Amino acid sequence: MTxxxxxxxxxxxxxxxxIVSLKGGREIRGVLQxxxxHMNLVLDKAEEExxxxxxxxxxxxxxxxxxIYISPKLE
Amino acid sequence: MTxxxxxxxxxxxxxxxxIVSLKGGREIRGVLQxxxxHMNLVLDKAEEExxxxxxxxxxxxxxxxxxIYISPKLE
Amino acid sequence: MTxxxxxxxxxxxxxxxxIVSLKGGREIRGVLQxxxxHMNLVLDKAEEExxxxxxxxxxxxxxxxxxIYISPKLE
Amino acid sequence: MTxxxxxxxxxxxxxxxxIVSLKGGREIRGVLQxxxxHMNLVLDKAEEExxxxxxxxxxxxxxxxxxIYISPKLE
Amino acid sequence: MTxxxxxxxxxxxxxxxxIVSLKGGREIRGVLQxxxxHMNLVLDKAEEExxxxxxxxxxxxxxxxxxIYISPKLE
Amino acid sequence: MTxxxxxxxxxxxxxxxxIVSLKGGREIRGVLQxxxxHMNLVLDKAEEExxxxxxxxxxxxxxxxxxIYISPKLE
Amino acid sequence: MTxxxxxxxxxxxxxxxxIVSLKGGREIRGVLQxxxxHMNLVLDKAEEExxxxxxxxxxxxxxxxxxIYISPKLE
Structure with a gap:
């Protein structure tokens, strides 16, 4: 387990x-604070399209x- | 973990x-008391549109x- | 945590x-006994519209x- | 907590x-044994409409x- | 608790x-072994209509x- | 409990x-390794129709x- | 238990x-890091069709x- x-x-x-992908299809972007x-998250400057x-x-x-998942960066 | x-x-x-966003699409606003x-919440002066x-x-x-999430303030 | x-x-x-709001849209009113x-509840004189x-x-x-929530009183 | x-x-x-109300809308009546x-129940003489x-x-x-709920009696 | x-x-x-009634509407019959x-079950000679x-x-x-429920016998 | x-x-x-029957209707066949x-499974030579x-x-x-269930053999 | x-x-x-198959039908491919x-995963070079x-x-x-499942390789 690396x-x-x-x-x-x-x-x-x-x-x-x-980027935080949520069940139900929502996707929120923000700075992880x-x-x-439990993967409870604090997101600052959160925004959603x-x-x-x-x-x-x-x-x-x-x-x-x-x-569902958290994506720290886009390639 | 800051x-x-x-x-x-x-x-x-x-x-x-x-603002408290709930599964199923409901959104409730109130003063967190x-x-x-478990994120069980007490909301005072709660209201819903x-x-x-x-x-x-x-x-x-x-x-x-x-x-789903709790939003302490709007920007 | 007040x-x-x-x-x-x-x-x-x-x-x-x-008033007890339940998942699935049901809403039951009763005296909490x-x-x-776990938020298991005993409600007396329960009624539902x-x-x-x-x-x-x-x-x-x-x-x-x-x-979903319990509402102790209406304003 | 009374x-x-x-x-x-x-x-x-x-x-x-x-009367036992179940998720999914089923309702079963029986003698609680x-x-x-966990609220696992034994019901005797169970019946369902x-x-x-x-x-x-x-x-x-x-x-x-x-x-969802157990109703010990009807008023 | 009897x-x-x-x-x-x-x-x-x-x-x-x-008879074992499952979420999603399936119903399986078999000899409980x-x-x-957790109510994990071993059923032998299982069959389903x-x-x-x-x-x-x-x-x-x-x-x-x-x-959902296990029914040991039919009346 | 036998x-x-x-x-x-x-x-x-x-x-x-x-045969492993999954929630959502999928059914996968494979050699249990x-x-x-938690019933986490390793299946080898898995296949699905x-x-x-x-x-x-x-x-x-x-x-x-x-x-939903694991079926070790068909009769 | 081998x-x-x-x-x-x-x-x-x-x-x-x-390949990681997710509830809701999504399928993501990536290098497991x-x-x-809990089967929380880190996937690098993740991609989805x-x-x-x-x-x-x-x-x-x-x-x-x-x-739902993780598939380390295709045959």
Whole structure:
């Protein structure tokens, strides 16, 4: 077991925005400010594209059980 | 791990209303008066927009497993 | 953490009816007689509006995982 | 915390039938013979109304996570 | 608490077939050969009616979280 | 409790293919090479029928919570 | 119990891409860089086919409860 999934999150704290894909098809982008073992997340400067527009949502506390994946960066 | 998700909630207790996004598409706004480790919430002065009207719901105890995210403030 | 969600329930035991919103869209009103840490509830004089009529259901033991929120009072 | 939800069930063991409302819309009636902390239930003389007819099902062991509520009596 | 739900299952081990109702509407009949605390089941001589025909499935290990109820006998 | 569900799986390790029925209607066939208490499975020579064709999938690690049942043999 | 499901994952760390089948029908391909007991995964060089095109997603942290199966190789 080389890289533990939650440890990876440490490397992206307070850096470039991450993409968080949620169950139900929502996708939120924001700066990861914190997390815990349940994958509860704190996202700062969160925003979501809805019907072609970017909606700014400020800080969000996301409950971990909604998360499908977290994408720290795009290639 | 800089900011723990649940600790953030401490900072918004009894202040400006938060937005709570629930599974199933409901969105409730209210003053956060308390919470626990399951993200069970106490919301005071809770209200919800339904079909264009604001429905006032007083105090609510929300079971944490319904929560998608909590938004302490709008930018 | 000022008010713990489950402690709030203590204050409404055996008083005016509470509204319990359940997953799946049902909403039951009744006098809260008891609860536990899972939010399992005992509701007395429970009633539900179905197709415009009030159906009286007596005492109910509600399994907590069905609960979205409990509303102790209407404003 | 005056009446604990599961303790209420003790009072209806082996008495008049209870109604058990299940997720998915099924409703089963039967004499409660036992239960455990998960709300797993033993129902004797269980029956269910299906398409206007009463189907007798004998003894049932119901897995607790299917239960919405248990109604010990009708008013 | 007179009869514990899982203890009832002891009485029907290796006897007449039980009916197992599963989430999603499937119903399987078979001889109960074993179970554990999760209601994981071993069914022998399992069969299921599909589109009016009996499909024989031999031995099945059913994961407990799929179970709605187990019916040890028909009246 | 005569046969424990997970112990049965020991008897079919590395033998004839088992059928694994998954939530959502998928059915996968393969040689059981391992499992754990969550019913996480290792299937070798896994294959699935899709639209009338057999798709070979090699080795699969199946997460246990997707399993409805495991069928060690057909009668 | 010959091969434990999570141990198998050790053998494919940092090698050829694995296919991860997710609930909801999504299928992601990537190099497994890490995992934990919940089947939380770190996938590097992740990509997904969407509407006939390959979308590159870089590194992903996938929450384990979304996983149906992991396929280390195709035959």
């Amino acid at each position: 890289k533990r999934p939650l440890d990876i999150l440490d490397q992206v704290l307070n850096r470039q925005p991450v 914190g997390y815990d073992v 809805m019907e072609g527009e970017i909606v700014k949502m400020g800080t969000l506390i996301v409950r971990g059980d909604n998360v | 900011k723990r998700p649940l600790d953030i909630l401490d900072q918004v207790l009894n202040r400006q209303p938060v 308390g919470y626990d480790v 339904m079909e264009g009207e604001i429905v006032k719901m007083g105090t609510l105890i929300v079971r944490g497993d319904n929560v | 008010k713990r969600p489950l402690d709030i329930l203590d204050q409404v035991l055996n008083r005016q009816p509470v 008891g609860y536990d840490v 179905m197709e415009g009529e009030i159906v009286k259901m007596g005492t109910l033991i509600v399994r907590g995982d069905n609960v | 009446k604990r939800p599961l303790d209420i069930l003790d009072q209806v063991l082996n008495r008049q039938p209870v 036992g239960y455990d902390v 299906m398409e206007g007819e009463i189907v007798k099902m004998g003894t049932l062991i119901v897995r607790g996570d299917n239960v | 009869k514990r739900p899982l203890d009832i299952l002891d009485q029907v081990l290796n006897r007449q077939p039980v 074993g179970y554990d605390v 599909m589109e009016g025909e009996i499909v024989k499935m031999g031995t099945l290990i059913v994961r407990g979280d799929n179970v | 046969k424990r569900p997970l112990d049965i799986l020991d008897q079919v390790l590395n033998r004839q293919p088992v 391992g499992y754990d208490v 899709m639209e009338g064709e057999i798709v070979k999938m090699g080795t699969l690690i199946v997460r246990g919570d997707n399993v | 091969k434990r499901p999570l141990d198998i994952l050790d053998q494919v760390l940092n090698r050829q891409p694995v 890490g995992y934990d007991v 969407m509407e006939g095109e390959i979308v590159k997603m870089g590194t992903l942290i996938v929450r384990g409860d979304n996983v």
